[in-house]
Amino acid sequence: MPRWEAEKEWAEAPIPWNELVSRWKQSRDLLEEKIRSFPVADLAKQVAGRSYPHETMFQGIVQHAIYHSGQIAMVLSMLRSRSV
Numbered sequence: 001m002p003r004w005e006a007e008k009e010w011a012e013a014p015i016p017w018n019e020l021v022s023r024w025k026q027s028r029d030l031l032e033e034k035i036r037s038f039p040v041a042d043l044a045k046q047v048a049g050r051s052y053p054h055e056t057m058f059q060g061i062v063q064h065a066i067y068h069s070g071q072i073a074m075v076l077s078m079l080r081s082r083s084v
Helices: 017-037 054-082
Strands: none
Touching: 017 054
8 A cells, every 4th residue: 555645635626526526426426336346256365465355345345435524414414503
């Protein structure tokens, strides 16, 4: 894995909301496609450079996506309540 560089984490300029949502949906669809096409026989194989199998990695990825979906829902709720 590449070394994490905090100063580059927020290097991208702010993204308009509609573009952000579009990117999120595209990312989610790509993830679903990759998971659906992943060979079932390889789920128990160890992830390269890691100490856990692909099945564990996929569970973590899905949980991570759900976590961020919740964050988005919370922010939207806060923004909507402010504009009322």
